[in-house]
Amino acid sequence: xxxxxxxxxxxxxxxxxxxxxxxxxxxxxxxxxxxxxxxxxxxxxxxxxxxxxxxxxxxxxxxxxxxxxxxxxxxxxxxxxxxxxxxxxxxxxxxxxx
Numbered sequence: 001x002x003x004x005x006x007x008x009x010x011x012x013x014x015x016x017x018x019x020x021x022x023x024x025x026x027x028x029x030x031x032x033x034x035x036x037x038x039x040x041x042x043x044x045x046x047x048x049x050x051x052x053x054x055x056x057x058x059x060x061x062x063x064x065x066x067x068x069x070x071x072x073x074x075x076x077x078x079x080x081x082x083x084x085x086x087x088x089x090x091x092x093x094x095x096x097x098x
Contacts, residue, residue, distance in 0.1 A: 007032060007035045007036045007039055012028050013028060077090055
């Protein structure tokens with residue numbers, strides 16, 4: 001199957017520019033052929049009849065597992081601040097970011 005739009009050397013050069021890659025002429029030719037084959041193979045997906053397949057966002061069912069939210073023991077203010085490198089008036093002291 002021939003892809004609808006074959007990848008060109010110009011496309012490879014554009015992607016290389018975006019990726020800040022310096023490619024030789026030989027690499028450009030090789031990547032043009034390789035990427036063309038990849039796109040051709042990916043295009044085969046269009047041949048598959050998916051009319052009876054419901055649209056999904058995941059191929060396997062996903063369920064979130066939540067634990068019951070229970071209040072537990074909390075650290076005291078002193079315990080929470082015990083390892084703080086700097087503290088002031090019962091709070092963590094952090095650099096001012098503006």
